[in-house]
Amino acid sequence: LVFAEEDKYGLYSNLLFKYFLAEGVVCGHDLFVASAKEHPDNILKELPAPLLDDTYGKELGDEAAAIKSEDFQDSMKIAWRYQNLPKMEASPTSYTKFGHYYDVSKKMSPELIQSVKWHSFYLHEELSSQPKMKTCNMNDAYARLLQSLQRIISQGGFDGSDPQKKQKNVLRIGIQSLGSLLWGDDICCSDTPEDVHSLTKFLYVLRGLLRKSLSACIVTIPAHLIQNKAIMERVTNLSDVVVGLESFIGSERETNPLYKDYHGKFHLQQ
Amino acid sequence: QGKFTLLRDTRTDGSFLVHHFLSFYLRAGCKVCFVALLQSFSHYSIVAQKLGVNLTAAKEQGQLVFLEGLKSCLDLVFGEEEEQPGQPSPLQFLSESTSDLRALFDFVRVSLAAPAGDAWKGPVLLLDDLSVLLSLGATPVAVLDFIHYCRVCVCSRLKGNVVVLVHSSEDSEDEENELVVNSLCHHSDLILWAEGLATGFCKDVHGQIRIIQRVSLQQAGEQDLVQIYQYKIQDRNVTFFARGLSAAVL
Numbered sequence: 127l128v129f130a131e132e133d134k135y136g137l138y139s140n141l142l143f144k145y146f147l148a149e150g151v152v153c154g155h156d157l158f159v160a161s162a163k164e165h166p167d168n169i170l171k172e173l174p175a176p177l178l179d180d181t182y183g184k185e186l187g188d189e190a191a192a193i194k195s196e197d198f199q200d201s202m203k204i205a206w207r208y209q210n211l212p213k214m215e216a217s218p219t220s221y222t223k224f225g226h227y228y229d230v231s232k233k234m235s236p237e238l239i240q241s242v243k244w245h246s247f248y249l250h251e252e253l254s255s256q257p258k259m260k261t262c263n264m265n266d267a268y269a270r271l272l273q274s275l276q277r278i279i280s281q282g283g284f285d286g287s288d289p290q291k292k293q294k295n296v297l298r299i300g301i302q303s304l305g306s307l308l309w310g311d312d313i314c315c316s317d318t319p320e321d322v323h324s325l326t327k328f329l330y331v332l333r334g335l336l337r338k339s340l341s342a343c344i345v346t347i348p349a350h351l352i353q354n355k356a357i358m359e360r361v362t363n364l365s366d367v368v369v370g371l372e373s374f375i376g377s378e379r380e381t382n383p384l385y386k387d388y389h390g391k392f393h394l395q396q
Numbered sequence: 397q398g399k400f401t402l403l404r405d406t407r408t409d410g411s412f413l414v415h416h417f418l419s420f421y422l423r424a425g426c427k428v429c430f431v432a433l434l435q436s437f438s439h440y441s442i443v444a445q446k447l448g449v450n451l452t453a454a455k456e457q458g459q460l461v462f463l464e465g466l467k468s469c470l471d472l473v474f475g476e477e478e479e480q481p482g483q484p485s486p487l488q489f490l491s492e493s494t495s496d497l498r499a500l501f502d503f504v505r506v507s508l509a510a511p512a513g514d515a516w517k518g519p520v521l522l523l524d525d526l527s528v529l530l531s532l533g534a535t536p537v538a539v540l541d542f543i544h545y546c547r548v549c550v551c552s553r554l555k556g557n558v559v560v561l562v563h564s565s566e567d568s569e570d571e572e573n574e575l576v577v578n579s580l581c582h583h584s585d586l587i588l589w590a591e592g593l594a595t596g597f598c599k600d601v602h603g604q605i606r607i608i609q610r611v612s613l614q615q616a617g618e619q620d621l622v623q624i625y626q627y628k629i630q631d632r633n634v635t636f637f638a639r640g641l642s643a644a645v646l
Binding site: 136263267272276323326330331333334335337338354355356359360363364 | 408424434435436437467469470473474490491527528531532533564565568569570571572573
């Protein structure tokens, strides 16, 4: 369970969120995207495009052909064996087995996104259905999200409950801006929130679901808005990895010469 | 026997102590009730294997009673069948408005009650970790009551041991947690306090452990015995050494 504390304007945490999902698409994992802010369909349309070998080579080929077509005819006389290799170094993905590189300025093609199975949970579309589980005094929105997640996990066989399923796949779960007002939780607006335990109860059940299934999850939270620091300490204890993103936009560090090469700080809390 | 040991960690992960005590007591032939709230059974099983103990076998033989908190919680939240009336879930406090941990205590009491002819030596209650109960909505008073009941049952009546892990930190704003930790410190016979180094991450020294033997509890006027060592966690064991004398330095 990866927990990411959002930066003030959410720019970089959104990017991290999209990278996580894009990696899932490229690896062929199933996706589950939950948000109360943006419709998951829109989030998925804006995933960065991966740098794959053939696309890179193809672009290069087009460019080169348009500009310097005469160069291609020059054949090498002495080093003729090298003639058949691509003119420039192949993109980094050919060497890495773990992880891929992405081009943030380009969007992932719809065909690539359609090649994986994805599920979405947009809070405002889910408000009509009634949760069947015991809510345990948890915030309604969180309860519905857990319900939906549990249903996908057991129907998709990610917890091994379907022995017929031959190919085991991983479910990548992304939950955006948890704890914000849009989820119906007031921990971001008040020092003494009404229900201090909703978020931590949710995380505990989520941790249970993750441990018993083949899934990985990233949750982003606007931590800078949470007044009650005790909650963040408890959240940290319940997560496996916690990272914090601090962007320099709008702060005095933006113009500080020490930080001129950077856009922000990445805190590894746990 | 009859001792209450508190495991405490600050700025670091003290769970290596839990793994140690688990395999230590199982190898000694004690009957262990392990309330594992934060990790899955397979997590402990894999580490225990490295330490030379087979948790699955211990469970089958009845030496180990394992409560997997995460699984129990899922069964409680998503379970559709009504539980049998005589056997409420140990984590019942989650779904009820009363926040007392009676059901959890009953679970512990029943697990460690020795039937006649039981071959195991002294009962042990191991808990990882107590701070999670606060996150799940239990009040600090309920948690302290629960620990008190466990001490009376396990330490006094059954002459067994209790080992509990808590998290804490100096500048913590979690007042409820600090309250529980401070109260437990006063009642513990032995405190093992693992702290991360103040200077930050180091490859060869993973942290510092403070061993506090509460001699003052037995004899009035005596001072507690405090020993401080540094440690490094390896694959199958932990090495301890005096401060500043790690193998990397010598």
